[in-house]
Amino acid sequence: MKLVTAIIKPFKLDEVREALSGIGVQGITVTEVKGFGRQKGHTELYRGAEYVVDFLPKVKIEAAVSEELVDRVIEAVEGAARTGKIGDGKIFVYNLEQVVRIRTGETGKEAL
């Protein structure tokens, strides 16, 4: 089991979500985050006091999937989230130790 985490541009969320549904990923968790990589921030100016804001708003998507699905998930996210400009984001894949469905108590692959 793997946890696939993707940091994407916020306006790409709907597209990515549809792409994931399309390949059978049934649940995701979405968080609003901020960060930066190579994309530069912007400057805010208040009455002559300048603030450089490095952080840019992004969206983090996490999906717990079975190992067989990982490659297709990566492909789906990449395809939906790419704009070709700096700041598109990254995808991280973690090993998932254990998964439990709280309602039923199922564990492992059945809980995915």
Place this chain on the structure above:
Amino acid sequence: MKKLLASFVLGLSLLAGGTMSMAQTPAATASEPAAAASVAAPAAAAPAAAAAAAPADAASAAAAPAPVPNKGDTAWMMVSTLLVILMTVPGLALFYGGLVRSKNMLSVLMQVMVTFSLIVVLWFIYGYSLAFTEGNAYIGGFDRLFMKGIWDNAAGTFANGATFSKGVVIPEIVFAAFQATFAGITCTLIVGSFAERIKFSAVLMFMVLWFTFSYAPIAHMVWFWMGPDAYTGKEVVDAMNGKAGQIWQWGALDFAGGTVVHINAAVAGLVGAFMVGKRIGYGKESMAPHSLTLTMVGASLLWVGWFGFNAGSALEANGFAALAFINTFGATAAAVLSWSVGEALHKGKASMLGAASGAVAGLVAITPAAGNVGIGGALVIGLIAGFACLWGVTGLKKILGADDTLDVFGVHGVGGIIGALLTGVFNSPSLGGPGFVADWVTATGVTAADYSIASQVWIQAKAVMVTIVWSGVVSIIAYKIVDMTIGLRVSEEDEREGLDITSHGETAYNR
């Protein structure tokens, strides 16, 4: 110890309240409409003085029936009073509040609301008397201590206050209430300078001192006079002039408080910014406004309310109130434009904060000028104020080097000074202004030929300089006293955590 102090203060306030209610029984004071009618802006002469004001007075009082307030004037003045209250709560509160970080929002709202309330109470106890009764050229007396004599509850009669027109009066209570809002908002303006690090009790203690020794005297010096009805003949002119405030006697023009309110408060703020010291992290950490939306709401309420502030300062619903009204409209709009243009040219973008600040700058600058200049003059004043105050919050701020958190001096100080000086220019009949009354016996104005812009500007400059020095000195002493007794600043940890939670035990926005 603290509880003891609290009980003591509570007891004192009950005593004050009790005394005030007893002071309403006035003996013979206000029941004499004739005597009351000659009460000017309002010099509440004690009954003995009114009676002793000579048979000549009684004769003229007998000849002309005592003026009675016009219902339109009275209604207008009450509405104006409401508008100025709205300027402070919530206008100024939101304007300032939106500009600070969210962890300090409530502290700003508190400082504004509680300062305003404190000053209004003190006004009714002794402030009004010190500012608007006969005393000397610098301060009034105690004729209206606890508002005594302002109405006669036994007879059901009300003392009158003068306007700027002969034979026109408004109830003195309305004048006193109107002026209470001015005292209140002037003091709350100062709060912007030392926001985000000041101790709440220090604010209140400072306000009591500064209100008593700076606001009241300057209000008296600039605005107190005997009223037009006191100028019954050439023979009394010198005597009547001699009873007025010192700056009034010089002939300084300040329609609604460029000196009394804005320069006065701005200097107190700047001194405070220096003496309280910079915020922790100033210049390094982001201290960006947390809600420019609320700041815009506040600025809009200020603009709307300011029509009461300026037009209400005509003291009646007449043409000059209308002139002040339209000037408040035009100058502000012009300043919004000039600030926005200035910012766009200088920094590349016109900002919401800039537009809101521009509006306030225009309002400040037109305050002394509102009923004293023509419509074109008002537009020019607004235009200049927008650019000047933009410099005030950028270039000048860097030169001064103080952390004037909400740019009280940059806007109110620079705007007030510009407005006061330009009033001397655009008041001239040759530049579309109404000029000033040269002879209060006949109520005739100065002619265009006789008007000297240079000498009027010099008079305005003197008024500005006296205000700056007086306010500066009083502020330095007041802050020092507060610092030596209870301390000005909160601790570093409290400042870092935020004043809302540490000073008031609340958060503005529940997470």
